[in-house]
Structures are given as C-alpha cells and as structure tokens.
Amino acid sequence: MVRTALTNMLGIEAPLVGFNRSPAVVAEVSNAGGFGVLGASTFTPAELDAALSWIEEQVGGRPYGVDVLVPGHTAQSDPADLIASLRAQIPQGHRDFVEGLLERYGIPELPAGTPTVATDEIASALATGGGGVEALLDVAFSHRISLVANALGPPPPELVSRAKAAGVPVAGLVGQGKHVANQLEAGVDVLIAQGTEAGGHTGTVATMVLTPEVIELAGSVPVLAAGGIASGPQMAAALALGAAGVWCGSVWLSSTEEVTGEAVKRKYLEATSADTVRSPTRTGKPARQLRTAWHDEWDTLGAPSPLPMPLQPMLVQDAWNRIDAAADAGNEDARALESFFIGQVVGGFRRLRPTAEITREIIADCEARLHELARLTATPGEP
Template identity: 65%
Template structure:
C-alpha cells in the first residue's frame, strides 16, 4: 500500500509503531512499517547508545524518534511540590504497605525502562537529545506534545528529516501547520498516554480537511487491520499506533503490568493527570481511584506532578514485581482503549504482518462490495 506517508519516509506499509523499546522499534521497521522510538526518558548518552544499536540492526531501514520538546518549560524541582501533595502520596503508599526504596536503588533507572517512565521536560536536555537524534539516520522526528519550537523545525529541515506532530483538535492542527510540520498525527481520545477529548472517527477527517497536501496519520483505537482500513477510509495516509505494542513479546514492561493489560477490558482505562500533570489515558487502578476521592489534592501541572510521583512509582513497581498484591492494586500503565483486544503476547513483527494483512483483506472486501453495488 503506497500513500503520501509511505513515500515521504520510505516504508512499505502506512503504519507507525511507537514504543519506548529499541527492540520493538527494530522489529516494527524490519516488518516494513516505521518504528518510532519514544526517547524522552533517556539521557543523551543512553539515547546515542540505543540509536547506534538500532542502526546496526536495521542496516538502513527507516525508523523515527519521538520527543517531548518544550519551548521553555524547566525541570521540576522537589522544592516546587507543596507539602500537602507529598503528604497525600506518602499516606497512600503507607495505606497499601508499600516499602521505601532500598538503599541501592538507582533512581535514574538506567537500563530499566520497564519501570515507571520519567519524562525529560528540561528544554536544555531535550534539545541535546534532538542533537543526538540528528546525528543518526532517522527518517522522522516527532514532537509528542505541543507545537515544535522553530529551532526544532529548522534543525530538521537542515537535516532533511520530516517533522511529525500530534494533534487532538482542529485548532491544534492549524497551529502545527503554521509551524511548518510535515506530518500531522490526529490522536483521538481512545489513545493511550497524553490525549484529548475528541474521538478518532471525528478528529481524523477534520484534520485531513485542514491539512491539504500534508499527510495525516490517524491515532487512537487502532490495533487491527480493520481499524487501519477505517483510518485510510477517513482520508488518512496511514496510522500511528502505540498501545498495541505493549502486547508484543519485545516490549519491556514488567510481567505484572503485562498480566494486568491482558486481563483488562476496553472500559478499564481512564484519562487522568495524576502521572504527568497533563491528561493521559492509562489503566485504571487503586492509585487513580485514590486521587479522585473527596479530599484528595488536585494534581500539579507538568512537570511538578512527575516530580511528586516519580519515587512513588519506583516503589510501587519494585514492590509489584516482587509479588506484593497490594502494590499490584496500585499498578498502572499508559494504554489506550484497545487494551480490551489483547489476548496474548506476540512478536512485534507478527503484529505488523497481521495488521497489514487484515487491512488489505478488508479493503478487498470493500472493493467487492462497491463493485456489487455498481453492478446492481
């Protein structure tokens, strides 16, 4: 299937697979789609090492990098967190018997991206990550949240790398187009992670109409071939997928998280700012329920909410991995409503092939349906 997007980035299939694991990204790209690495949790040294590892295995096959690129937001500092918020978190952890971190715990989680995700929001660090990205042979760079700053677009232009940006409303799309992005990702509310309130079915054609010649990828609620076919029918040039890769064997999420995802229904997710300070869809758990009860403080804005809960999630993850059932009740993860379709863990390459084959099959069925209608 050739679309404006496949021509732009040089892939066989109009499908993007976004994941924080280099292993998933490699297998997605090897299968003919575009793997995109979520890189906001890495240091510059870690990102360079992972991109080098990917370059060696992909041997020229296209892949992309996704970063949260702030204009001026600085890193959160513990001093910016109100005492009442810290007290609330400590009381919640104590109520569930979550032990403190061991003395030898590595708070930077070097090499342990299967634990809680730390997002770099310091503008200086993120721009250094961008420089590392452009030192490698990337086919796409994406701005995960908000309009990319002019220097990011200019730097990408100089490197000949298309810029993608996620949007949740038509107004977002207008701003991104004015900023000069090359690809719009219309993410509906069904999607995991940071998301808005407009459904993919409504948002995608609206953004397509605004975009003109700029390719649009549909995102949110896409994990099967029929859903990719629906995205193409809405006028998109492909689909951006994220949650489905959590059901891949290569994804590094801990076993307790995988078990909860496989057991979840599509109604078991909730949009909440309690992890990052911005609304993000994630698996419902006792942690999210506690923040919604009377008397709970309002989540802090980004980046201070992340600063507040970072160590708490370390403690929850470590305890849950050790078999603590109370910690398991608190455990959550960013995931979209497609979690209800997860039935087993599969290789990432197999997931790509199944989505593509299912899409092609459904498009053939639609062509046959149209032909019968015309013949009648």
C-alpha cells in the same frame, strides 16, 4: 500492497508507524514492513546514542524515527535552581497524601542501586531546555533517522530548521482541529490526529471524528490517524477516512519485546476497553491509563487535587518507582496500585506476542479488509 503519501515519503512498505520506548519494538516494526519510532523523552543522550546505534544494527538500512518532547518556549534558568524552586511549590499536604498511600499499601523503599526515572531532569529540560533536549537532538541528528516527531505542541523553529537541513520530515501531534494551524505554521511535514481512545496524553475528541476534521484542514500535508488502532480492520477504517497511515502505540504493550513490567502486562491481559481512565494523577495533565486502586485513592473524599505539570510527576514519580519494583517482586498490594499508560484497545489483548507477528498481522488484515471493501462496489459479475 498499500501505497500512500506516507509510504512514499518514508520509503516503507506499509503505512503503519509503531511508536514505543523499547528499541527492540522499534526495530521489529521496521523489519516487519512498518516504521518504528523510538520514544526518546526519558533517555539520556548517552542512552539514546546507544539505542539508535543498536536499532541501526538491527534494521539493516530500513528507516526508523525518533519522538522527542521539545518545548516551544523555554525559560532561562539554572537547572538546579529551577528544580529546587519547583519542589518548593509542592504542598506538604500532597507529600503526606502520597506517603500515606504508600504506607497503607505496604510499599517498601527501593533497594539501593535500583534504576529509576529521572523526573527532576526531565522537568528541568522541558522548562529550560537545560541542555538535555538539545543534546538529545544532537544525538538524533547524528544518526540516520528518517523522521522526528514532537509530541509537545508545535515544534520550535530550531528543530524544524535542523530537520529540514538534514532532509528529515517533522511530525506534529494534534488532538483538536484548532491545533492544526499552529502546526502547519511551524512547518511540520506530517500531522498525527490523536483521538481520545489513545493511551497517554489525549484530548476528548474521538479518532473517527478528529481524523477527517484534521485532514480537511491539513491541505496537502499527510495525516496519520492515532488512537483506537490495533488491528487490520481498524487500520483500514483510518485509511477509509482519508488518512495516509496510522500511528500505533498501545498495541505494542502486548508484545514480548516491550519493556513494561510483567505485573502491568498481566493486568492488561485481564482488562476490558472500559478499564481505562483519563487522569491527571500521574503527569498533571489528563492521560489515559489503566484504572487501578491508585486512581480510586485519588478520588476519595479528602484527597488533594492533582498538581499541574511538572509538579505532579515530581510529586509521584518516586512513588511509582517503588510501586513498579514492589509489584514485579510479587507484592499483591502493589499490584492493586500498579498501572501504566494504555489506550482503550487494551480490551483486545489476548496474549503476549512478538512485535513482528503483531505488525505483519495488522498489515495483512488491513489489506484483506480493503479488498473486501473494494468488492462491495464491484460491478456484478466482476471478481
């Protein structure tokens, strides 16, 4: 059994953190000896309360955490006024481009009553606080979470003080060494060094280079390696670099419990590690995702440049809602466009498996590899 500063801090069996938006994945990771973290940024307070209550019923006292997007600075504005102001900043040419793209691929309107991602509300919460983020934190701290992570820069003082008062460690994500000082000054208890191999918003520095750099700057604060970690040997490599554990996200997209649609998962199984791209066309910031016809369209001559966050997601989220629904309904042109955030480990996906199986295999294979490495330095004649 591997013991590190992370396992001691959280009271877990193995230094493996599983980040995902699916409550079932979070519960299964924790039950299999790791530490599940729920990505809560797209939840309403009521949805988050229900999800955390369900997770606690499943894990039977085992620890788990929550990841939120809390801006360090917010604007004072009425949410409705802000949304209208932001939407007014989206050029008509961009609207025409997206609508034309959907028409060329024959993407139908959504059927009435189809659940969608509330992009406007998320944009408002990120810009103003809007009560949304604070309400999510109220819900999170009303449950027995064992860690809160903030994936949007250094956590604000209010989050840190609430976490300290509740005895909950705070984790912060960094993509470059220069980000470390600000996170430490903010009071984080754990640093996540996310390399460019990771899915979602990433920088350009590889995990192998970034992790030891962050460890050197972090002092006594534990560092988790993230990006390009989906197997036991990769986890062992992170520990060999000095990390206190690993933060895994993309690997769960090959699990049966993860809520991503079948159309995307099928494309993941067909993809290689070279089939991802860092693109701002979905969120307005470079985010690693599966490269598809969507990205090819934005690269064509005459296509507009992506807008900054939060304007780009406000521009394209309705389109993605339609693409997702059409792809899952069997529309082949929609499947050509279909994509989602994924790291370069997608090239190792062979089949969909239960989360618990994936978790236990990574942990067991990591321990086996560490034993193999120990034998390389053993005195001749020793076992």
